[in-house]
Amino acid sequence: MGLLSRLSFLVRSKLNALIGRAEDPAETLDYSYQQMRDELTDVEKGIADITAQKKRxxxxxxxxEENIEKHNEQAREAMAQDREDLAKRALEKKQAKRSQAEDLAGQIQNLESTQRNLEEKKADLKRQIEEFKTKKETVKARYEAAEAQTRVSEAVTGVGDEMEDVGRAIDQATEKTEEMEARAAALDELEDRGVLDNAMSDQDQIDRELEAGREDRNIEAELETLRESEGTAEAEPETEKEAEAEEVKAELEAQVDESEVEAELEELREEEKPE
Incomplete structure (x- = not known):
């Protein structure tokens, strides 16, 4: 595997790891739960803002209303002083303030309605958040258990990504080793054939061939020595057998001579007997 291929493999491995982490269901559930919590916070802030506006x-x-009552008192006092013109002005202000107060009452009523809706939404959202939290923890527990079981199974069976990386690393190391062994064998062959000279030796191809010839002659000499020693070892037993045969022959000859001697002695004894 070349440099570019290894770099590409490394980049793909890192990207797959990042994507795998991004697709982690536990993280997705936690993110969704946090979004719901943020939405609840926004609702609470909205209720607080509406409440503040309503209070204002x-x-x-x-x-x-205080001004309306004030203008009403002003009108009564003006009529008591026979100042109808002042009473009229006071009543006009009273009418204007009453109109403003009615507008504010309508706005306050709308804000109260909005506030009630938000409070109901807040209650529903809190209930949904609690339900989602329970489901989230359940799903996370199941996922973590399944993930642990999968990791164990992958480790046992050797089908996981880590084991694939290990297997790929072994293949790469084996391939590299085989290449180096082939290169070493090729260099040895070329050196033996004399194509390459050993940089650490002063011998050239001629010296090596002469040395090989000397070694052959030495081997032949040793073989000849062994042959001669084997021949001597075979000859010795034959000489011993011949010596034994000579001894037997001599004994027989000696026995023959003694019988003849005994026969002659017996003849002499017969002759010596008196008639």
């Missing part, structure tokens, strides 16, 4: 409008409404 209620304060304004209360002030207008």
């Amino acid at each position: 409008l209620e304060v304004q409404r209360d002030r207008l």
Whole structure:
């Protein structure tokens, strides 16, 4: 595997790891749960803002109602002083403030309606969040158990990504080793054939051939020595057998001579007997 192929394999491995982490169901569930929590926070902030606006409008409404009562008192006092013109002006202000107070009351009513809706939504959202949290933890527990079981099974069977990487590394190392062994064998063959000279030796091809010839002659000399020693070892037993045969022959000859001697002695004894 070349450099570019190894780099490509490394990049793909890193990308697959990142994608795998991004697709982790546990992280996805946690992210969804956090989104729901953020939405609940936004609802609570909305309720707080509406409540604050309603309170501000209620304060304004209360002030207008106080002014209406004030203008009403002004009109009575003006009529008591026979100042109809002042009474009319007071009543006009009273009418304007009453109109403003009615507008504020309508706005306050709308805000109260919106506030109730948001509070209901908040209650529903909180219930959904609690249900989702329970399901989320259940699913996460199941996923983690399944993931652990899968890792163990992959480790036992050797089909996981890590084992694939190990197998690929072994294949690469084996391929590299075979290449180096083939290269070493080729260099040895070329050196033996004399195509390459050993840089650490002063011998050339002629010296090597002469040395090989000397070694052959030495081997032949040793073989000849062995042959001669084997021949001597075979000859010795034959000489011993011949010597034994000579001894037997001599004994027989000696026996023959003694019988003849005994026969002659017997003849002499017969002759010596008196008639």
